[in-house]
Amino acid sequence: MRYSEHANPVITLTAGPVNCYPEVLRGLGRTVLYDYDPAFQLFYENVVGKAQKAMRLSSKPVILHGEPVLGLEAAAASLITPDDVVLNLVSGVYGKGFGYWAKRYSPHLLEIEVPYNEAIDPQAVADMLKAHPEITIVSVCHHDTPSGTINPIDEIGALVSAHGGYLIVDAVSSFAGMKTHPDDCKADIYVTGPGKCLGAPPALTILGVSERAWAKMKANKAAPRASMLSIVDWENAWSRDQPFPFTPAVAEINGLDAALDLYLNEGPEAVWARHALTAKAMRAGVVAMGLSIWAASDKIASPTTTSVRTPEGVDEKTIREAARSRYGVVFSSGRSETLGKLTRIGHMGPTAQPIYAIAALTAFGGALNAAGQKLAVGKGVEAAMAVIDADA
Ligand SMILES: *Cc1c(COP(=O)(O)O)cnc(C)c1O
Numbered sequence: 001m002r003y004s005e006h007a008n009p010v011i012t013l014t015a016g017p018v019n020c021y022p023e024v025l026r027g028l029g030r031t032v033l034y035d036y037d038p039a040f041q042l043f044y045e046n047v048v049g050k051a052q053k054a055m056r057l058s059s060k061p062v063i064l065h066g067e068p069v070l071g072l073e074a075a076a077a078s079l080i081t082p083d084d085v086v087l088n089l090v091s092g093v094y095g096k097g098f099g100y101w102a103k104r105y106s107p108h109l110l111e112i113e114v115p116y117n118e119a120i121d122p123q124a125v126a127d128m129l130k131a132h133p134e135i136t137i138v139s140v141c142h143h144d145t146p147s148g149t150i151n152p153i154d155e156i157g158a159l160v161s162a163h164g165g166y167l168i169v170d171a172v173s174s175f176a177g178m179k180t181h182p183d184d185c186k187a188d189i190y191v192t193g194p195g196k197c198l199g200a201p202p203a204l205t206i207l208g209v210s211e212r213a214w215a216k217m218k219a220n221k222a223a224p225r226a227s228m229l230s231i232v233d234w235e236n237a238w239s240r241d242q243p244f245p246f247t248p249a250v251a252e253i254n255g256l257d258a259a260l261d262l263y264l265n266e267g268p269e270a271v272w273a274r275h276a277l278t279a280k281a282m283r284a285g286v287v288a289m290g291l292s293i294w295a296a297s298d299k300i301a302s303p304t305t306t307s308v309r310t311p312e313g314v315d316e317k318t319i320r321e322a323a324r325s326r327y328g329v330v331f332s333s334g335r336s337e338t339l340g341k342l343t344r345i346g347h348m349g350p351t352a353q354p355i356y357a358i359a360a361l362t363a364f365g366g367a368l369n370a371a372g373q374k375l376a377v378g379k380g381v382e383a384a385m386a387v388i389d390a391d392a
Contacts, residue, residue: 009324009329011356013329013346013359014332014344015173015305015344015345016173016195016196016346017202018195018199018348019349019350020255021199021259021262021349021350023258023261024199024201024255025255027256027259028252032250032254035248044248044253047260048063048238051063051206051260053260055175055181057181057182057183058183059208061206062209062237062238063204063234064204064205065203066203066204066228067203067205068195068202068204070229071193071206072191075168075191075231076102076105077101077229078217078232079220079223080102080105080106081220085106085110085132085136085137086102086108086136087110087111087138088109088138088139088140089125089140090111090114091116091141091144092149093144095144095151095170096113096337098168102137108134110128110132112125116146117294117295118149118296118300119152119300120156122155125156125160129165136166137166137168138160138167140169140170141170142170142174143173143302145173145344146339147294147334148301148305148307149301150178150300150301151300153180154180156185157184157187160186161186166188166189167186167189168188168189171190171192172191172192172193172195173196173302173304173305173348174197174302176196177348178275178276178304179268182208182210188210189207189208189210189213190207190208191205191207192208193205194206194252194256197271198259199259199349200255201252201255203249204252206256217232226245233245259349271352272303274354275304275348277387277388278347278356278357279304279306279347280387282347283301283306284383285380286306286308287383288376288380289365289375289376292309293307293309294307294308294338303347304346307338307342308342308364309342316333316340316343317333317340320333322367322371323363326363326366326370327363327366329360329363329364331343331346331363343364345364354384358385361380361381365377
């Protein structure tokens with residue numbers, strides 16, 4: 001074994017957490033200021049302003065100080081009341097998971113569930129809203145990461161908005177890796193974080209909240225207050241004139257600042273383009289090598305994660321183990337329903353560079369061949385190079 005499991009791998013190509021940009025690591029190393037120091041309060045206000053710009057929001061986003069599962073659970077706890085009828089859209093593990101939280105706050109839960117290699121059809125949502133005018137809240141995961149598939153949230157958002165419902169979107173693993181913003185999908189609560197395509201550590205939630213969602217949460221007597229799950233308490237925390245409800249994650253804010261600077265300075269369109277190109281090259285290579293993509297069609301395949309279906313008769317875990325021990329390359333497994341059925345190659349933040357598709361293809365193909373497959377790794381590399389060079 002060339003690469004010991006006790007030493008760091010050479011290349012981490014996971015679907016989150018991802019290796020951070022060097023500039024983010026330097027950001028994390030900045031001084032940890034006292035949170036009530038005026039310099040920190042001004043800094044915090046500026047960081048929220050940068051997040052607002054990145055999210056193309058007209059109002060200030062909210063930062064919660066825990067990784068995005070906190071934001072998702074807080075959204076359910078704050079917005080959903082026992083009187084609400086929730087339509088949860090399920091095309092994967094995260095979509096399914098949100099339903100369990102929704103159910104905790106309202107007994108009225110409807111779901112549309114599709115196979116975990118497919119995406120939600122907007123027509124099915126339109127039909128459901130028509131059949132159930134009592135639906136008040138719709139929840140959807142944009143990029144269901146354990147599947148590597150994308151839901152059409154802008155179309156779904158337009159339908160929910162016309163229906164007069166509230167929309168909760170999990171955009172944790174898509175925001176900053178493709179064109180998606182809270183206003184594009186008319187989200188009332190849009191949940192994302194720095195730990196995926198922004199290339200920072202996984203320790204904060206960033207929330208876009210609409211005016212009407214603020215009003216609904218504030219009117220909800222049961223919405224968490226004086227709690228880690230509170231969104232309401234943090235409404236004005238962005239302002240240097242407001243005290244923090246509790247100590248913010250100062251070092252993480254330092255890292256987020258650096259990540260947002262990188263994103264805004266490189267230019268969002270350029271960042272999205274290198275995510276898309278890396279994924280396109282990866283898919284071309286996977287297919288040319290004789291493997292298949294998990295997503296039912298290219299149209300719904302994520303630009304930030306490529307999920308490759310595990311060939312018949314192969315134990316998925318052995319692929320990842322061989323890729324790491326032979327080549328020092330780390331991939332992500334599936335999760336719950338998709339565990340063992342696919343391997344995920346992340347293209348997020350610093351690893352959303354086409355050359356990493358080549359590294360991924362060689363390590364992945366090599367690992368499978370070590371397991372007895374006879375894949376044409378060279379053909380995969382050539383196909384990926386053709387995609388990359390066509391874009392040059
Ligand atoms: C990563 C991710 C989250 C954050 O939760 P984890 O604790 O990292 O699982 C939430 N939603 C999606 C779609 C994600 O990819």
